[in-house]
Amino acid sequence: MTTDIHAYMQQVGKQAKDASRALAAASTEQKNNALLVIYDKLATAKADILAANKIDMDNGKQNNLDAALLDRLELTDPRFDAMLQGLKDVAALPDPIGEVTDMTFRPSGIQLGKMRVPLGVVGMIYESRPNVTLEAASLALKSGNAIILRGGSEAFESNQAIAKYILEGLKEAGLPAYGVQVLQTTDRAAVGELITLTDYVDVIVPRGGKGLIERISNDAKVPVIKHLDGNCHTYIDSDADPEIAVKVSVNAKTHRYGTCNTMETLLVDKAVANDLLPKIAEAIIDADDAMQLRLDAEAKAILQDNAKLAGHLSDATDSDWDTEYLAPILAIKVIAGLDAAIDHINTHGSQHTDVIITDNYSKSQRFIREVDSSSVMINASSRFADGFEYGLGAEIGISTDKIHARGPVGLNGLTSQKWIVYGHGEVRG
């Protein structure tokens, strides 16, 4: 079986590489047309796809999948429509491919510039949500890449059904049918093959839990655009505007819990902790009565007798500073100023998104420069760290790496720049 999977994946990889050449040369019009043809195919096939999804849901219930997973798996009517609308949204985005920048003449006489080109073949590994199949396929197509998709086994029927109509659409639009390949196996060995297909695959984009992404990163030979965790901080400086400190802290913690740009640790300068920490803590409890606050000793000394906070407080342990809760829990630490805050964030953070609240120019600039995170903010909620808020149009993922792409990754994350030279017969002397 493993030998079969190896041969199958070699074939899939080769097909993708061949298709990627034609896709790289496809015009913007061809690619947008393909997206709209696929839209029409899927719209007509709605009943088929929802029926396939029902099989996955029935199997999932029989296999006792947990409620959260079943919820992500389900293609409801509005979800189906939103998924299709995504195709039109991607078609409306500017085409990143072919953009030429920085054309300059060199002393030798050659004219040198950079052209944006597709990476080639993208491998995507993800769990449960079948709408990711269509979203990833559309982003790959728009950026001129071929894509190999490996969804979760629980969504197998849904993904195959969607793939069938993507394939029909590609053919009808005159683009290579192997431009989008959804693996026709649930064998786990296929993942191991995909992430080591260095001859054919240019980048792996995993989406899913931290465990999945760590496993893939660890075993991959193909470069991975990975997103691990978001342990985001807000640091309330001694020169913070109190109103902004309260408003931004409440938003960063309570706007949503399951998102990676949510604040997990609040750091408060000890010079203003007595004054500001009770106001912030009370406002957060006001926003969500289910909130639990985990306090270091100094924060505890300030907050423990506050009647409004009774029942919401507990002691922080060392592991709290390294934890992404994704829940109504907030760690709070009183800290000895800017240097200690930067040091804490660079030591315990996940290099995702960190915020300073201050009205001091020098400290704002030092924080921006010295905090080593993919997004660093002054006086704004960490919840803004997002491809749509950043104006990228679409989000491939959020990278916690420093190589290639950092932070929210848009269509450009699936591209590269090659050097182009316009000459007139120049030779090197």
Place this chain on the structure above:
Amino acid sequence: MTTDIHAYMQQVGKQAKDASRALAAASTEQKNNALLVIYDKLATAKADILAANKIDMDNGKQNNLDAALLDRLELTDPRFDAMLQGLKDVAALPDPIGEVTDMTFRPSGIQLGKMRVPLGVVGMIYESRPNVTLEAASLALKSGNAIILRGGSEAFESNQAIAKYILEGLKEAGLPAYGVQVLQTTDRAAVGELITLTDYVDVIVPRGGKGLIERISNDAKVPVIKHLDGNCHTYIDSDADPEIAVKVSVNAKTHRYGTCNTMETLLVDKAVANDLLPKIAEAIIDADDAMQLRLDAEAKAILQDNAKLAGHLSDATDSDWDTEYLAPILAIKVIAGLDAAIDHINTHGSQHTDVIITDNYSKSQRFIREVDSSSVMINASSRFADGFEYGLGAEIGISTDKIHARGPVGLNGLTSQKWIVYGHGEVRG
């Protein structure tokens, strides 16, 4: 011993990471000053360093190292001076760090931009030439990175001597002494540790033979900026200017043989092969009488009775199309036009540098767009694919990858861009 090496490398990695934070925050003046202090230290210590190099040379001769390797190992007087001059050249380069671009207001009110920042810790693995130690250290310092250097065991004494004065210079200039660490072991296990130090090392830059780089790429867990081979093509289109076709072909093949941007295969459109191929072949033999031409059947039919080429011709085999000769050998193929040329290059090339000679607009643009190489040129010698010719000031290496950096890599290749947000109390609604 392996346990010791593991502990040693963990310590080296941690020291580098700590040092990288101070280096990231260092001002341009501090970094340039450190480069000039190191210059003075090394200038004063010239006799010491040349003496250490003599030990390496004596050991090398005793160990029967080959002549080419001994030549690369030797620090002659002019080489020592050139090595030192490199420090002043790097000090004179613009500082890439802290550059802010693309600041724009988003509809939410936040102002979003990108700031160029160091990668953090660079691991460099290289062979023989001890001047690489100083060159890599100076480029890392200038770009605000800490660096861990692992030179060849044959250059151990030279590298340790250079490292000693770099260390003194860093201390005197007030920068962290662990900013530049030359490994104090020749144990090969240290390489295996270095390329898997994902907690501390952000990128690995190997320099050396293809075998070394393939081994490193295969085993590394840290991202690698790698340069494999340069199998470069020049395609003579049917609309080529004959004079440019001859001039560029001669330069691309005969200017230097050991360089990765040298032409290895000449492709000639069959429509002009009868006319142009003899002229090009004769001019190449004129330029170097030692040249060997390996011909496909059609090229052979055209050239075999040419008296001037007698003794220079042989039949190409399939493997010739995939070979980087680095020698006075050229493979020649007559090809059926642009599509066949692009297909041949994308199939057999190494995605390094490929050239079309043409005066046809449409074909030049299709070649530029569809050839999937890090440098694609019209009417210019492939020998221009070089950091200095491209105006990068310094060259970290030439990347044959598509991720992060492609083609000649300058100081920016050791940097990343983080997102910065200037807010005024904005929260997400």
